[in-house]
Amino acid sequence: MDDLSNMFFEPTRRDVLRWGVACGAAGALCHATSASTMAQDVASGLELTGPKLEGVARNEAMFWEKLDEKKVKCVLCPRECVVADVERGYCGVRENQGGKYQTLVYGALCSANVDPIEKKPLFHYQPGTTAFSIATAGCNIECKFCQNWQISQFRPEQVNSVLVTPDRLISACKARRSPTIAYTYSEPVIFYEYMHDTAALAREHGIGSVMISNGYIQEKPLRQLCKHVTGVKIDLKAFTEKFYVDSCAGELQPVLKTLEILRDIGIWLELVVLIIPTPPRRRSRWPSGWSSTSVRTCRCTLRVSIRRTGSRTCRGRRYRRLSGAAGSRSMRVCTTSTPATCRCTPARTHTATTARKS
Amino acid sequence: MSTQSNRRRFLAQMGAAAAGMALPTSRVLAVMAGPDKRKSRVVITRDEALTHGRPAEHRDLLRKLLDAAMQRLTDAPDAASAWRQVFDHGDRVGIKVNTLGLSTQPAVVDAIVAGLRKAGVSAEKIIIWDRFDVELDAAGFTLNKSVRGAQCRGTDAERIGSGYQRQIETSGRIGSSFSRIVAEEVDALISVPVLKDHNLAGVSLGMKNFYGAIHNPNKYHDHHCDPYVSDVVSHRYIRPKWKLSICDGTRAQYNAGPGYHPGFAWPFGGLIVSTDFVAADAVAADLLDAQRKEKGLKTLADDGRPAKHIATAGTRGLGEANLARIDRIEV
Numbered sequence: 001m002d003d004l005s006n007m008f009f010e011p012t013r014r015d016v017l018r019w020g021v022a023c024g025a026a027g028a029l030c031h032a033t034s035a036s037t038m039a040q041d042v043a044s045g046l047e048l049t050g051p052k053l054e055g056v057a058r059n060e061a062m063f064w065e066k067l068d069e070k071k072v073k074c075v076l077c078p079r080e081c082v083v084a085d086v087e088r089g090y091c092g093v094r095e096n097q098g099g100k101y102q103t104l105v106y107g108a109l110c111s112a113n114v115d116p117i118e119k120k121p122l123f124h125y126q127p128g129t130t131a132f133s134i135a136t137a138g139c140n141i142e143c144k145f146c147q148n149w150q151i152s153q154f155r156p157e158q159v160n161s162v163l164v165t166p167d168r169l170i171s172a173c174k175a176r177r178s179p180t181i182a183y184t185y186s187e188p189v190i191f192y193e194y195m196h197d198t199a200a201l202a203r204e205h206g207i208g209s210v211m212i213s214n215g216y217i218q219e220k221p222l223r224q225l226c227k228h229v230t231g232v233k234i235d236l237k238a239f240t241e242k243f244y245v246d247s248c249a250g251e252l253q254p255v256l257k258t259l260e261i262l263r264d265i266g267i268w269l270e271l272v273v274l275i276i277p278t279p280p281r282r283r284s285r286w287p288s289g290w291s292s293t294s295v296r297t298c299r300c301t302l303r304v305s306i307r308r309t310g311s312r313t314c315r316g317r318r319y320r321r322l323s324g325a326a327g328s329r330s331m332r333v334c335t336t337s338t339p340a341t342c343r344c345t346p347a348r349t350h351t352a353t354t355a356r357k358s
Numbered sequence: 359m360s361t362q363s364n365r366r367r368f369l370a371q372m373g374a375a376a377a378g379m380a381l382p383t384s385r386v387l388a389v390m391a392g393p394d395k396r397k398s399r400v401v402i403t404r405d406e407a408l409t410h411g412r413p414a415e416h417r418d419l420l421r422k423l424l425d426a427a428m429q430r431l432t433d434a435p436d437a438a439s440a441w442r443q444v445f446d447h448g449d450r451v452g453i454k455v456n457t458l459g460l461s462t463q464p465a466v467v468d469a470i471v472a473g474l475r476k477a478g479v480s481a482e483k484i485i486i487w488d489r490f491d492v493e494l495d496a497a498g499f500t501l502n503k504s505v506r507g508a509q510c511r512g513t514d515a516e517r518i519g520s521g522y523q524r525q526i527e528t529s530g531r532i533g534s535s536f537s538r539i540v541a542e543e544v545d546a547l548i549s550v551p552v553l554k555d556h557n558l559a560g561v562s563l564g565m566k567n568f569y570g571a572i573h574n575p576n577k578y579h580d581h582h583c584d585p586y587v588s589d590v591v592s593h594r595y596i597r598p599k600w601k602l603s604i605c606d607g608t609r610a611q612y613n614a615g616p617g618y619h620p621g622f623a624w625p626f627g628g629l630i631v632s633t634d635f636v637a638a639d640a641v642a643a644d645l646l647d648a649q650r651k652e653k654g655l656k657t658l659a660d661d662g663r664p665a666k667h668i669a670t671a672g673t674r675g676l677g678e679a680n681l682a683r684i685d686r687i688e689v
Contacts, residue, residue: 055492069614071557084557085617086459092576096617142577144533149526153574157490157514158522249577 053161059106061094062193063221070099077140077189077216078254091190092155093138105136105191108161109169110151114176120184120212122270125231131210132178134169135185136161136194140216141250143237145276152186166198170205180230184212192221199228215258216250222261231268234259238274397685398637398678401427402645404607404628404688413463413608420469420629424604426689427631428473438476444601444633445546447478452544452599453486456551456567459616461497466606466629470548471508484508487539489570513537513571522573530589534572540595547599549635553607553626553642555615559583560658560665561646562616563639564603565591587667588674591635597676603638605630612649624649636677637684639668644681 063076070085074094081089083096093105117131137159139152146152151159164172173181181202183195188211199209208230215234217225226232236255237248244252262269403423408416425437434440445451451474455462467486474484482505488494491501491512502510513521522535523542540547549564556562558579565587569575578586591597607626614622626645632638643665647657658664672679 069557069619070617082557084615085619087557087616088576090576090579092574142533142574153577155573155576158573 053108053156053163056095056104056156057106057108057161057163058095058097058102058104059193061101061103062196063218064094064101066099070096072096072099072101074101075218076192076221078218078251079140079216088155091138091140091187093136093190103191103193104156105138105161106194107164107166108136108156109134109164110137110156110159110161111135111185112164112172114178115182117180117182117210120182120210120233121272122182122210122212122231122233124270125210125268126179126208129180130176130178131180131182131184132169132173132176133182133184134164135183135188136191137186138190139187139214140190141187141214141248143248145247145274148185166194166201169198170202170207173202173207174205178207180208180210182210182212184210187216188213189217189221192217192225196225196228199225203228203230214248214250215255217254217258219257219261222258223265226262226265226267229267231270232262233270233272234262235272235274397683398632398634399431399685399687400630400632400634400637400641401430401687401689402628402630402641403427403430404626406627408608408627409625413465416608417465417468420465420608421472423629423689424466424469424473424631425476427629430687430689431631431633437473441473441477445474445477445479447480448483449479449546450483450544451479451485451546451548452539453484453548453550454540454567454570455486455488455494455497455499456562456570457488457493457497457499458570460552460554460609460611460618460623461493462550462552462606463608464498464500466604466608467499467550470550470604481508482506485539485544486510487513487537489513489537511539513539527593527595529593530585532572532578532586532589534574534590536573536593536595537571540568540571540599545599546601547596548602548604549600550604550606553605553610553624553630553646555611555613555622555646555650555658556583556663557615558663559587559667560663561639561643561668563605563642563668564635565639565667565671568596571596582663582666584666585670588671588676591671592674592676600635601633603630603632603635605638605642607642607645610646610649612646612653613655634677634684636668636671636679639665640672640679640681641684641686643668 061074061076063074065073065075067073067082072083074081074083074089076094077091079090083089083094083101085096085098088095093103095102095104112132112134114130115133117126117129120131120133122131135148135151137151137154137156139146142153169181181198183191183199188195195209195211202209209228210231210233211225211229212233213235214237234255236259237250238244238252241252244250244255259269259271403426405419405423407419408423413420425440428434428440428444429437432440432443434443453467453470455467471481471484471486475481486494486499486508487510489512491514494510494512495501499510502508521538523538525535526533527536549567551563551567554562556566559566559582566583568590569578569583569587572590578590591600607628607630610624610626611619611622612624613619630638630642630645632641643658650657655661668679671677678684
């Protein structure tokens, strides 16, 4: 009966005006929200201008071994690619030229922006400050839900880049009064050499460096890097090997090992657990021994991705369950996207002072 | 009167349509099957002269050899009709060369272009392509981006990144952006790989050559590139368009590929031609294995890098991978 009455309802002029105003307000709100939600890092303009790079920026790579027949073995990440002459590793940015391994992205920045540090996200590392955020093309895993796939899953020749030396980057960072450089957007492990040199130089200038990474890196390069960077954020994509293999073309165990190493080193560490609405996953299991209150964990929900469609924002049961699983281990859980509304009570917050000390 | 005229016209149109449908089918069947209807046909054409000097010095010989191979492949009375059996004069043809490491010889591609012209394909409808301009240039090809003559250009010729489609295409386990050349600019494909070894895939031949059509081949070298190679060539941009495989064996390499190693160079001095791209790869891989044995090396399988992708392509029905069911013809 109600349905029928709705069908024959005749709106007055006042009703139409009321609805119009309501729709307009809702539309404006949605637009503002979706604009920030859907914004992708790769869509942002470069903060730096410089010589436009034609081709690639070659430099000798770090962490590789010579093999016979001009082959090399890369020992930067757990993948340990064996690369023949003229071929590239899985990441697409490290190439064997005549038996010598080279990085093709040294200073080849395809993205540079001044972001709030919380966008990394790092919610407890100098909150309220900005991070000069940079990236090159390439990644050492292939997540089907990648949000920055336009740069992470392409090779250096296939994206627009500018050539920026470490000292020029430091100058630009100072000019914009950013206390931190964030190596982010794609996967900083694959531009390790540039990150390493820049972080070392930045430290001399009192500028912090944070690596926003998937944690897919070997122990030796990680320990060497941690002498220079001041903070690390690791994306823990899932809690099962199967998910890592099927959806990320990677492995879980090396990431867990990275977390252990970072904890041993004592560097500032925050974890992000990405919640993907589909498909269903097994109950989350935190690595044993992970009850340290010094580790912060936050949730990020999926936005625009590369090969996964039909995604939606997840705020439901699984979200609450994951929060509970983490919380039960006495981990600090931050479930919001802005520090102002964050309800977690961190043991301490990384400040500029602690950054310099560490 | 008008009714009769309409019926007659209708019948004539139906007859023409039926003939039109039957013609390409019979043509394709004739080429695919050859005289022995059960077997795929692969023609190997060699000449001792090709092993001496540079391939560019033997342009006429290469044309003759290729025409002879096409005739043998199609049982056509002459070269022109052989090429016409495979290509239509209206085809826009993409010739995918391989310029990584030991590269396709421009003289071989010249012979292919000459053959296509015999089929009535105008030069302006031919694109010789690979990934990058710089690689084509280094391999000795003359870049041509003008509207006159056969074009020769890399996928990224115009602007960084513009040569690949914006959207990701999925096929099996791969997710890649395809070259706009293969996706949008051509409707017939010829793969012209080099007869060479590959340290991961076992061999780098006609099917593997199409890794150059996707933006992220580096992601798909695990597990001997299997089943990724089959996934790439199964895609709608490639499989329905792929009409001919011509493996350049003027200079071959039986070990330590795909980079060029003079110590493993092999003056094979010939071409391997087939319309069944899986059969062409299977025969070429067999030839490489035979050469490896002759030189005292392990076979690819014993060396821990079997060319699994060829077997997978056969299993998937993309072509014939079983050597016993391939009609291998030496010219």
